[in-house]
Amino acid sequence: MKLYCLSGHPTLPCNVLKFKSTTIMLDCGLDMTSTLNFLPLPLVQSPRLSNLPGWSLKDGNAFLDKELKECSGHVFVDSVPEFCLPETELIDLSTVDVILISNYHCMMALPYITEHTGFTGTVYATEPTVQIGRLLMEELVNFIERVPKAQSASLWKNKDIQRLLPSPLKDAVEVSTWRRCYTMQEVNSALSKIQLVGYSQKIELFGAVQVTPLSSGYALGSSNWIIQSHYEKVSYVSGSSLLTTHPQPMDQASLKNSDVLVLTGLTQIPTANPDGMVGEFCSNLALTVRNGGNVLVPCYPSGVIYDLLECLYQYIDSAGLSNIPFYFISPVANSSLEFSQIFAEWLCHNKQTKVYLPEPPFPHAELIQTNKLRHYPSIHGDFSNDFRQPCVVFTGHPSLRFGDVVHFMELWGKSSLNTVIFTEPDFSYLEALAPYQPLAMKCIYCPIDTRLNFIQVSKLLKEVQPLHVVCPEQYTQPPPAQSHRMDLMIDCQPPAMSYRRAEVLALPFKRLFEKIEIMPELADSLVPMEIKPGISLATVSAVLHTKDNKHVLQPPPRPAPPTSGKKRKRASEDIPDCKVLKPLLSGSIPVEQFVQTLEKHGFSDVKVEDTAKGHIVLLQEAETLIQIEEDSTHIICDNDEMLRVRLRDLVLKFLQKF
């Protein structure tokens, strides 16, 4: 069993597991941090951005000044933003049989894999994952396509040139594999390859392996996966949460007894407490608005935003914000809000109970009804008429490189009354802000990452007791910025096996058994024999049938009735098939009893001689001797076949067959 690691990003994994002749891709994460190296795509022509100076080498050589622009000491690529794809060369991706998706954030590279690698398999994901994943992709494509950019920079990617660039461009990895965003057509085609599954549904792959999604508690429809055969079990844990937010709680019990547990998607901010962050978010938001400023919240169109809106729902009136408009701007804002209300079965118990009343599970329905929350597909159109300040705007993209958020950064960045509050943990907020510097606006960093922290992980591992843990290398050492925090790493016994991008791990697995079915007719014919207390044996001779990786033992065919009328068979056909083996024997032969038995069967002249290792039993008349030792019996006789067979059967009576 092998694990091919195609992504180096611990929360956006992409691994391929080879297990019992199946090839299973676990998640399809797309590393979008690469876009931080690019200039933002403004919705409205931005003089500031278009007038940034070109970058030139120290010696004044300015041959890259069309591709690279400088802003407050940072250098950015002036081009359509590109994403860092999973490794496509490590393994032939056309051999992947299935792709298992754990949550909507971890499927963003799907179109690259399903549309451009010769992939012909099936993708499995839950319904909320697919629906919300589609929204995320739709938003991404929309953000990028609605700002067509003529320029596409590629010169800087040249290895020799990249060396000359300043950090972080110089250190960017795998730039040659960076790709532009896919199209909606590719998204639709990729999503059409998905088959919907429900939690705890057992899905058979080729009769060899069974995969099952389990609730992971992180997002609507998010799952961990069990990949198992009858004797081996691999758990794939990705993006799980033990906090009570809106999704169904995590199913931990089903992860027990794993041989290998692959652990990815832990919190990216292990030192921040999500509850505290939500509190800070609310108070900063209120403070800014009270002072007449605007609040910008860069966010994804689904996920934490539901929880933030719910908190605000409870907070708005007490904080005196009832008259402040909340805007949610995204091409998929409406869909996201609508979809969130129809996944009753994927929600936590409290929210489910509301649906039974029947009431919408999320209070943002009421915020919309009372006009406190309004949603728009973009800043163009209706929004420009309704826009009132001060206000709170939720919009994407959290990288601040594309989407309506770019417009608000340009619009509000110059005033210190305004605040941008970062809640999404996927991008370093300092890097995200870099192309907007110098900035007067206040920046608050309240990352809300509900995924497992290291304390929860160590408790989980103690609870489910996997034999081996496999995880990204980042989790086996403290974070670089906090190298003294030995508590911010995975601590388990035996130590976790770590992987990095483009590595192949041989998983410590020894398969010993396989399931086989014994047909009832055969089972009836077996004669069990108790060999030790509680242990019985039966020798089995049967015909093996294998179909679709399922093995069945059937009774051996009855010997064909002798064909008397026909010609005698040729001699060669009488030759016994040496492959028909007799069973092995075990036990020992008690000489005295054996002799008594011989006498009972009419042998009168039995004589016993002792030897160093045992005895020799002599049948004088028949000129036959039987050597009996602890672990062997040797019958030496002359021509008399009848006699030999008789003796053989008497000896066998004392032995057990295997």
Added chain:
Amino acid sequence: MPEIRVTPLGAGQDVGRSCILVSIGGKNVMLDCGMHMGFNDDRRFPDFSYITRNGRLTDFLDCVIISHFHLDHCGALPYFSEMVGYDGPIYMTHPTQAICPILLEDYRKIAVDKKGEANFFTSQMIKDCMKKVVAVHLHQTVQVDDELEIKAYYAGHVLGAAMFQIKVGSESVVYTGDYNMTPDRHLGAAWIDKCRPNLLITESTYATTIRDSKRCRERDFLKKVHETVERGGKVLIPVFALGRAQELCILLETFWERVNLKAPIYFSTGLTEKANHYYKLFITWTNQKIRKTFVQRNMFEFKHIKAFDRAFADNPGPMVVFATPGMLHAGQSLQIFRKWAGNEKNMVIMPGYCVQGTVGHKILSGQRKLEMEGRQVLEVKMQVEYMSFSAHADAKGIMQLVGQAEPESVLLVHGEAKKMEFLKQKIEQEFRVNCYMPANGETVTLPTSPSIPVGISLGLLKREMAQGLLPSAKKPRLLHGTLIMKDSSFQLVSSEQALKELGLAEHQLRFTCRVHLHDSRKEQETAARVYSHLKSILKDHCVQHLPDGSVTVESILIQAAAHSEDPGTKVLLVSWTYQDEELGSYLTSLLKKGLPQAPS
């Protein structure tokens, strides 16, 4: 001999109070717990005393499964769990769990408040009963205990309706509940995979009907409603609050919109809006089209359909009223019916099945003079129309489902005996499987022969597979191994491994036979002759002539020695182990026949 036993307590050769007991692999499961709308006495509930004479139901039953929220499938549940007494798990889908208590409460109100029945279950009992419910997802494998697992499949029919697979080891039963094999205006079609159950228990409401295309029926319905309204008549459509009502509302709403009709459409109970809300929140259970477009336009928000007030019934002019319940057996629909029945301009459209004993059944069977309470006789002059909109599978659909699931046998419930008989023959002919149709209280017993799963050591399996996967028809290869049975674990290993695992030594049994040959040549030459003789006969075997002069056939050793007394005789010592018994025995007898004369 293991067996599966099935006993209908209700819905055996009947429609109403569905309740089927299944024993499988030592587990007892009750499927549905319905009431019968045709009775007001003891017969309205299944006879639960049948389940166990003494002892608690909780001890006997491992679980109860409810297929959907119709009262003939869940109406007896609070009575069963709270009054008879059952504390085990009750499984149903999320929408069923949401809607079921509302319908039960409705039913209770009609029975207690309107009819004044005593000793009926209370509101609190409905709540307590619902606390025992465990909700299941579609396709989720629910482990009831270590051995018993259940799985729900989409059934169409009504919101949240499911078919259930009940599985113990390799034995399984599928219970369809009520289902629909063609998608309608708001629900999708039932679907099941080729799960090959030992038994498929299917409803057979429309066992003999092949329904004409849905479109025709819809057109017919709209035409009738339209005509009646045009001539100033009133249309009464008795429905159940959830299900068919929504489909017909969608139908009329779009028609009114298109033709621009002005006559009011009313929906009788306060449940409407609530009911529609359920459809909105559980939109993932509706059909593809509604799910796809719900963000832009929610099909369950109606513009033309308004809430009904009791006083409206006496308003002059045309109107269309949806009123509950659907079989005209009580409540508002019956009240309106009584008011409108005397006018031939009016029309009542029965869009679903009516059980015997209900007013709906009576008027559908042609009765025009009805005896009401208090010896009153009601003359029915209004037009009576029946339109099958019930979302049940028709005969074709039932056959289709049997084909999908490929069961080993079929059992019919939820239908009329005569019609079942016809379908039973059809199923037996077409699928060559046994088909049963027990009456209530009658038990069907199916012997099963489950195969036994064991673990085979990978070494042994691979060795076998390497020697050729294709079993030749002439000489099937035999696999030899030893089955070790320890506690409940069964392992099939090679004989060598079995010995090793049990810490036993092999006992070698060896035979040596002396064969005398007339041959005056040297021993080496005799050996050489033996070699070439055997080589020519045993073409498929490995025959070797070793440097020390001995000859081997596979692992059988043949040595030539001089006779101690007779120089003209050589002695062949043939030696083999018990494992080569056949070949050894064969060789001795072969050699005894002597060697062919070699040219000297």
